[in-house]
Amino acid sequence: xxxxxxxxxxxxxxxxxxxxxxxxxxxxxxxxxxxxxxxxxxxxxxxxxxxxxxxxxxxxxxxxxxxxxxxxxxxxxxxxxxxxxxxxxxxxxxxxxxxxxxxxxxxxxxxxxxxxxxxxxxxxxxxxxxxxxxxxxxxxxxxxxxxxxxxxxxxxxxxxxxxxxxxxxxxxxx
Amino acid sequence: xxxxxxxxxxxxxxxxxxxxxxxxxxxxxxxxxxxxxxxxxxxxxxxxxxxxxxxxxxxxxxxxxxxxxxxxxxxxxxxxxxxxxxxxxxxxxxxxxxxxxxxxxxxxxxxxxxxxxxxxxxxxxxxxxxxxxxxxxxx
Numbered sequence: 158x159x160x161x162x163x164x165x166x167x168x169x170x171x172x173x174x175x176x177x178x179x180x181x182x183x184x185x186x187x188x189x190x191x192x193x194x195x196x197x198x199x200x201x202x203x204x205x206x207x208x209x210x211x212x213x214x215x216x217x218x219x220x221x222x223x224x225x226x227x228x229x230x231x232x233x234x235x236x237x238x239x240x241x242x243x244x245x246x247x248x249x250x251x252x253x254x255x256x257x258x259x260x261x262x263x264x265x266x267x268x269x270x271x272x273x274x275x276x277x278x279x280x281x282x283x284x285x286x287x288x289x290x291x292x293x294x295x296x297x298x299x300x301x302x303x304x305x306x307x308x309x310x311x312x313x314x315x316x317x318x319x320x321x322x323x324x325x326x327x328x329x330x331x
Numbered sequence: 332x333x334x335x336x337x338x339x340x341x342x343x344x345x346x347x348x349x350x351x352x353x354x355x356x357x358x359x360x361x362x363x364x365x366x367x368x369x370x371x372x373x374x375x376x377x378x379x380x381x382x383x384x385x386x387x388x389x390x391x392x393x394x395x396x397x398x399x400x401x402x403x404x405x406x407x408x409x410x411x412x413x414x415x416x417x418x419x420x421x422x423x424x425x426x427x428x429x430x431x432x433x434x435x436x437x438x439x440x441x442x443x444x445x446x447x448x449x450x451x452x453x454x455x456x457x458x459x460x461x462x463x464x465x466x467x468x469x470x
Contacts, residue, residue, distance in 0.1 A: 168385050169385075170385055170386070171386035171387065171388070172386075202387040202388060203386070212386070214384065214388060215384065215385060215391075216384040216393075217384065217385050218385055255333075255384065255391075257333065284387065307441065309393065309394070310382075310393040310394040
């Protein structure tokens with residue numbers, strides 16, 4: 158089976174990240190290569206090998222993909238105009254985690270956000286128990302916030318800002 | 332990110348804590364034989380639930396916010412109200428050690444008491460006051 162061919166529960170999605178303190182993000186070609194590249198970041202529980210990655214325990218995977226991007230023009234006094242599709246930008250992801258100050262992934266993300274220069278490969282993996290479809294992209298951490306509302310667990314929120322229009326890729330394990 | 336807590340520990344700590352607050356007998360659940368006593372408490376634990384978050388990792392959960400109901404029984408109404416007030420003064424907004432610190436007591440982030448209603452049971456001839464107490468438990 159080349160791809161997952163069933164309607165999935167959103168719950169099957171997980172977020173993974175490279176686990177090195179100073180990672181070498183995957184190249185554009187590697188982001189579209191499962192074996193020995195994306196598979197190494199995705200853990201075994203989601204169908205990968207997990208040799209170079211760790212899970213980020215997020216509450217839910219936000220919408221991911223590409224932003225809408227067009228160049229448009231119009232002519233004053235006329236109905237003439239057009240929208241021209243341009244190279245779409247990879248969308249930023251606003252992530253919420255239940256804050257656990259002992260979790261290595263959250264600590265690494267906090268360090269990345271504090272430093273402000275680390276580019277790291279992140280992977281959203283969707284797993285049906287047999288096969289995985291992965292969306293990999295290179296991003297920096299921004300917009301870190303902690304929300305300690307007294308009526309629930311404390312939240313750690315941050316945004317993954319993708320770098321470069323082509324630094325993302327889709328892969329599958331088979 | 333946390334593992335599932337053991338409700339048995341909650342139960343032991345609730346029993347310990349209520350017994351520490353009041354000087355009347357404290358029981359889990361109601362037994363009509365106790366209706367011969369002039370005043371006592373019963374409690375029931377419910378709504379044990381840690382929210383589960385996405386993915387195959389079973390430990391991707393939030394904090395537990397279980398509720399235990401307290402039923403205060405007394406032969407006279409005034410005692411029932413005063414016993415309930417003692418619980419309210421002690422537990423509502425409480426943050427600190429909950430349960431026996433020498434055994435399985437744990438640090439409680441918050442206890443939130445909600446006084447539901449008072450009533451009278453003509454069959455057992457006892458006034459009764461029902462309170463809910465929600466616990467915010469770190470994991």
